[in-house]
Amino acid sequence: MNKGKKIYEGKAKILYETQDPNVLIQYFKDDATAFNAKKKGTIQNKGILNNKMSEVLFGYLEKNGVPTHFKERISEREMVVRKLKIFPVEVVIRNVVAGSLAKRLGLEEGMKLQKPILEFFYKSDPLDDPMISETAPIAFGWMTDSEMETLKKLTWKINDLLVTFFHQRGIQLVDYKLEYGKDASGNMYLADEISPDGCRLWEIATGEKLDKDRFRRDLGKIEESYQKVCDLICS
Numbered sequence: 001m002n003k004g005k006k007i008y009e010g011k012a013k014i015l016y017e018t019q020d021p022n023v024l025i026q027y028f029k030d031d032a033t034a035f036n037a038k039k040k041g042t043i044q045n046k047g048i049l050n051n052k053m054s055e056v057l058f059g060y061l062e063k064n065g066v067p068t069h070f071k072e073r074i075s076e077r078e079m080v081v082r083k084l085k086i087f088p089v090e091v092v093i094r095n096v097v098a099g100s101l102a103k104r105l106g107l108e109e110g111m112k113l114q115k116p117i118l119e120f121f122y123k124s125d126p127l128d129d130p131m132i133s134e135t136a137p138i139a140f141g142w143m144t145d146s147e148m149e150t151l152k153k154l155t156w157k158i159n160d161l162l163v164t165f166f167h168q169r170g171i172q173l174v175d176y177k178l179e180y181g182k183d184a185s186g187n188m189y190l191a192d193e194i195s196p197d198g199c200r201l202w203e204i205a206t207g208e209k210l211d212k213d214r215f216r217r218d219l220g221k222i223e224e225s226y227q228k229v230c231d232l233i234c235s
């Protein structure tokens, strides 16, 4: 599979065309941003680790019946994925109170929820990814009612699978962000990446944060924490 024209460079990844019009190469960079790129930095080897962790997690989800864009990891920093039209929606699932939910409602981080919370944000850096309601993506014509139903069904299934997967490896899956898209035939797939960049992961034994909050909040030991998650889930 040869890398063709660069079609997009984002904050953490680059997308390249391939000779197959339905397939892209997703390249993982070490660049790290937070607060919609107001804070910028580098996390050494992050691209390698996130590529590897995404491979493992997409593979696990696929094995359990979740359609994902992942086809194959072809190098340390590159994976082959299905080319999709991404819905401009960030889907956030929360199992424990943290981050913007704690801030918005004045709650302590760490409070376990009786049931997971599903939230939707409009994917727009200039607007700082504002929160939207569940009906907005349909109202704006970004997806149909039935696509939203499929998206929610997949999301609950993914959450059950991922919570169990991480728990078995000593990690609490606090919250995370998913992106979905559809291919030229209209089939929906889970897209983007699943890694400590877009998840809050707390070590169960110690409560230690093992995710991008270490970068956002200047907690140190960033590379070590990403490596630890990789060691726990990739072996």
Ligand code: ADP
Pocket: 008, 009, 010, 011, 012, 013, 014, 015, 024, 069, 081, 082, 083, 084, 085, 086, 179, 181, 191, 192, 193
């Ligand atoms: P951002 O765009 O937020 O800066 P990244 O640097 O992670 O984020 O860039 C990756 C981009 O690729 C994201 O905008 C994401 O929505 C998009 N993307 C992820 N998977 C696919 C896919 N299978 N097909 C097309 N675009 C994708």
Ligand code: TMP
Pocket: 092, 098, 099, 100, 101, 129, 175, 176, 177, 197, 198, 199, 200
């Ligand atoms: P939040 O608490 O800041 O709303 O974030 C919830 C989860 O979503 C957290 O695990 C980090 C992830 N996330 C992203 O991946 N990208 C984003 O732009 C934001 C705001 C959150």
Ligand code: ASP
Pocket: 011, 032, 033, 034, 035, 036, 037, 038, 197, 212, 216
């Ligand atoms: N993903 C966003 C950014 O890169 C926000 C975040 O992760 O905190 O700026």
